[in-house]
Amino acid sequence: MRDERELDWREHQRHEFPLPSPDLAPYVARYWIVHWSYDRPYRQLIVPYPNVHLAFRGGRATVSGVSSRHVFQELDGDGRVFGVAFRPGVFRAFLGAPVRSITDRTVPSMFPDVPEPSVPAVEEVLRSCLPEPDPAAVLAAGVVDRIVARPEITRVSALAEETGRGPRQLQRLFAEHVGIGPKWVIRRYRLHEVTQRMAAGARVDWAALAADLGYADQAHFVRDFTAMFGETPTGYAARYHQEISRQRSADAPGST
Structure with missing residues (x-):
């Protein structure tokens, strides 16, 4: 169940998303830094993307x-976490095993402390x-980038045609280097487009x-959306618009 204080998260959390240096950009999508302050435990909803994360x-x-x-993580008291979101497809060589x-x-x-x-x-x-450079990792990362850039790709068969690799080849590539199947990755980014709408x-x-x-x-569609975001599409839309309305009210001249 989502925490009832979710709409007030800006009062308790501060987020930063620094970008990596150019030499690390082939491996790192972004860094993320979260500061929080809660007087009682808060259940933070985490909506997944196909990134492996290193967190301190x-x-x-x-x-x-x-x-x-989706998963929940508990935040309590005052705290900070520094995270590294690796580009999808590149983590196998760091791990030394299938992702x-x-x-x-x-x-x-x-990694060292x-x-x-x-x-x-x-x-x-x-x-x-x-x-060391890994051509298969470069290929996997490139296929994920193609999924992100091409909203018309909604099925693995279309991705296979785009890349010239069969569905089973893509399944093996993703299991080894991404950690989850191409169908899931396609659905994840298409659902992201839904939230943008x-x-x-x-x-x-x-x-x-x-x-x-x-x-x-x-x-x-409702089943996949609920598994990803922790609520139905209509529930998400209603809560999202409620949050936008609250933010606009807070930002209005004369508001406190």
């Missing part, structure tokens, strides 16, 4: 594989651990949208 929190470093569905082996798991970090994590300190550690205030015809995204019916 409370002197402990962990690596989290791709989550196949599917850590899907839906958090494991101890294989960083007592006081900052962008320069973490980048120094990453540079000390850079793997909501943010733009567009009126959504759910049945037509489900068909546009390659779903057999609306029920399958």
Whole structure:
């Protein structure tokens, strides 16, 4: 269940998303830094993308594989976490094993400790651990980039035609280097486009949208959306617009 304080998260959290240095950009999508302050435990909803994450929190470093569905993480008191979101497809050489082996798991970090994590300190550690170039990793990352850039790709068969590789070849490539299947990755980015439409205030015809995204019916679309975001599409839309209205009221002249 989502935390009832979710609409007030800006009062308790501060987020930063620094970009990596150019030499690390082939490996790192972004850094993320979260500060929080809560007087009682807060259940933070985490919506997944196909990134592996390295996180430094409370002197402990962990690596989290791709989550196949939304998860919750507890935030309490005052705290900070510094994270590294790796580009999808590039983590296998760091891990030394198929990335599917850590899907839906958090494991101890294989990187050296960083007592006081900052962008320069973490980048120094990453540079000390850079793997040898891997053509398969470059290929996997490129296929994911193609999914992101081409909204018309809604099925694995279309991706296979685009890349000249069969569906089974893509399944093996993604299991080894991304950690989750190409169908999941396609659906994840197409569902992201749904939330962008909501943010733009567009009126959504759910049945037509489900068909546009390659779903057999609306029920399958609702199931996937709920697994990813922790609520139904209509529930998400209502809550999102409520949050936007509250933010506009707070930003209005004369508001306190």
